[in-house]
Each structure stands twice: as structure tokens, then as C-alpha cells.
Amino acid sequence: MAIVGYARVSSRDQNLDVQLQQLSHCDKLFQEKQSGLDGDRPQLQACLEYVREGDVLVITRLDRLARSTLHLCQIASELERKGVNLQVLDQNIDTSTATGRLLFNMLGAISQFETEIRAERQLEGILRAKERGVHFGREKQLTEQQVLELKQKRQQGT
Template sequence: MNTSTARIGHSRVSTSDQNPAAQVAALEAAGCTMIRTETGSGTSLENRPELGIILDFIHPGEMLVVTRIDRLARSMKDLQVIVAKLRERGANIAATEQPVDTSTAAGKAFFDMLGVFAEFETNLRRERQAEGIVAARRRGACRGRPPTIDMDEIRARLAEGQSPTRIAREMGISRGTVYKAKGKTGEHGKAAQGPLEVREDPAPQAS
């Protein structure tokens, strides 16, 4: 990287819980006289105010410096837009952790190659996320919704004098669920006026 030109640093983190301190330190060590930091996704040039300020006010002969190309953008299209704007202003791009320097032919070639890989990585991550969502939906469809228990029906059957055993058998639930409904009936229903007497069905006679 050419260290004889004025350098403006740009650091970016994707979320507010990430710390750009390491990037800032590397840019300062590279001799950047000004560093603009922002938080946001690198998958689009929208909502990138700090980068926009640099592109609008960088002077001819100056260098925009980042730690890595993916801190600047994650698509080849966006990288080409940035390079075009810098060229219009007579400026270049360099990276502290990669052999990128668009003021040289070799550095420009490596920059283009890194842009392709950054875009590939982003697209691959999106595909994996989409596949994960589809798989999760399929698992949910296979499992189906959990069965709901009509507690009101249980209480109504209890009020009619049906036994917990019969209710559990006919509704396909556990007797514990029936007793739970019975307890709530005693707290909130008519049975709160007195104990709810529920008879058990007599055991079947052995033949």
C-alpha cells in the first residue's frame, strides 16, 4: 500500500453489539488521518451515510483504506460502483489485511477477485438460510399443530357426573388433565359452592 498519499479510513460493523475498535486501530496504524465508522449491513450501499460522506468529499490522490474488502461492500456490483466514484474523484482503495491497492495493476486485479469471492460468500449464506427456513417449515408441517384440550368440555362432563376415567378414555387425554380441570372447576365454577362429587365407573366384572 502506498503510504505517501493522504489516507482516509472507513470501518464498518454489522450490528451495534460488535466493536469496531480493532478496525480503527489497524486504520490508525496504517496512517489514516481521518476515520469514518458506521454500523449496518454491507450487502447494500443504502443507509451507508459515512461511506457516502467519504465518496463525496475524498480528494484527488487520496486513498480510501479499509481493513478488508468485505467491510466496504459484499457484492461485486456495489464494489464496482464505489471504485467508479473514487476514480471520478481521482482516488483509490487499499486494504490493510489484503494486498489490495487499486493504484497498481496487481492490486486492482486482486481487488476484483476478492469482490467476486465476497459476493459468492454472501449468496451462499443466503441460500443456506433459505434452505434452513424451508426445512424448518417442512418439519413443522410434518409434526402438525399440537392437539388442543377443551377444558370446558371436561368441566361440563364432570358436572354431569361422569367419572375422570370415562372422560379421559373418551377424550383421549390423561386422568391427570381431568383432575386438573376438576380442581379449576372447584376454584372458578359452580362447584366452588361446595365439593364436586364425581363417581368412578365401576370396574368391569370378569367374565
């Protein structure tokens, strides 16, 4: 039986140190700097392929593992099929117990709800800012005249 850790931060400028410290007791550790929204997380895939029956997968928080409740349930199903337990340190979840499995499912649903509420609030804030005339994105680099000149050159085959 191995204790396998998985740590993830969402962007390159974030730091894994806190998670790595919490997971220092693990026999094997997978880590990556990748958004949970990206479908391609090679270290998560490697971790899920690595774990075997009797192993324990340890993460610091549920949101480090999955991007949605559906994704979380898919991962949990795969772990269950392989006979691997999941421990979530910050939420004190251990799926080797009935109470841990219940808590896991409840917190997964709550996490998804929080994510959706946060996205709704963010969208509301963006819309309000646009109403106030706030512009998003970087400043235009070309003037209207320069754009017209480039279009004309393109049409002429230049």
C-alpha cells in the same frame, strides 16, 4: 494526499475496535454501525465525498465497504474517477498497481459468490427447520379469542 479510513460493523451490538486499531494510521477516519444491506450509510457517503485526487481510502476488508459486487464496482469507479486509490488491509489489495486492481476485481466477484452461497444455505436451513415444525419469530401475545374480540370492536367503531 490524505490517508482516509472507513470502518463499519453491521449491527449496533458489534464492536469497531479491531477495525479502528488497524486503521489508526489514517489521517481521517469515518465509522458507522450500519448494515451493508441498508441503502443509507451516511458515513460512507461522507467518506466518498471527502476523498480527493491523490488520497488513499483504506478499509480492513472488502465486505466492510460494499453490499454487492455491483455496489463495489460503483464505488471503485467513483474512486477511480476522483483519482483515489483503495487499500484493503486484510486482502493486501492496493489499486495503485495493476496487480492490485486485478486482485480487487477477482476478490470482489468471489465475495459476491460467497454471499450468495451463504444466503442459499441459510434459506435451505430455514426451510428444513420449518419442515421439522420449528416456528420463527416471537410468540403470539394474544389468543385467538382476543383477536376475534378486537376485530369485532374495530368493526363496531371502538
